[in-house]
Amino acid sequence: MTEVRKADPAARRQALVLVVFGAAVGAVLILAFERSRTPLREWLLSEPGDLGRRVRLALLLAAALLAAPPAAFAVYFWSLGTSVVQAKEFPPPGYRVVRDTRVVAGPAAVLRGRGLKALALGLVATSALLWLLLWRLAEALPSR
Numbered sequence: 001m002t003e004v005r006k007a008d009p010a011a012r013r014q015a016l017v018l019v020v021f022g023a024a025v026g027a028v029l030i031l032a033f034e035r036s037r038t039p040l041r042e043w044l045l046s047e048p049g050d051l052g053r054r055v056r057l058a059l060l061l062a063a064a065l066l067a068a069p070p071a072a073f074a075v076y077f078w079s080l081g082t083s084v085v086q087a088k089e090f091p092p093p094g095y096r097v098v099r100d101t102r103v104v105a106g107p108a109a110v111l112r113g114r115g116l117k118a119l120a121l122g123l124v125a126t127s128a129l130l131w132l133l134l135w136r137l138a139e140a141l142p143s144r
Contacts, residue, residue: 003103011096056138063134067127074123077116084113 044054083092090109091097104112 003105005091005097005101005103007099007101008096012098015098052141055141059134059138059141063131063138066134067131070123070127070130074120074127077123078120081113081116081120084116085110 040058044051044058047054080092080095083095084090087093088106088109090104090112091101
């Protein structure tokens with residue numbers, strides 16, 4: 001008979017709060033970008049001789065902001081994958097679940113843990129590639 005880890009109501013509430021908070025932060029960031037688009041354009045164009053440096057700075061800032069979330073998720077997935085591989089159990093002992101979850105043990109759990117680590121490596125590669133491409137785009141701009 002397979003073990004079932006029971007749902008934790010506190011973890012469910014925490015997940016719901018996290019999703020609502022994330023959506024609110026996303027909405028605020030979208031509104032902030034919409035409101036600051038005109039002042040940003042004016043700042044970029046205020047000194048024509050300095051345009052290349054300012055556009056490069058804006059692209060590098062965008063690269064850092066866009067590359068950070070996948071890197072953060074990669075850290076989490078790597079940590080979870082390590083816990084799964086060490087415990088040979090998915091979800092690992094001590095992890096709370098938001099719904100009743102069948103516990104997978106043995107080689108199947110280790111395979112899932114390694115899959116989480118592979119996902120983490122893919123996210124790191126994606127984050128690095130995104131940053132590299134935006135950096136190369138910024139470097140390709142004329143410096144004037």
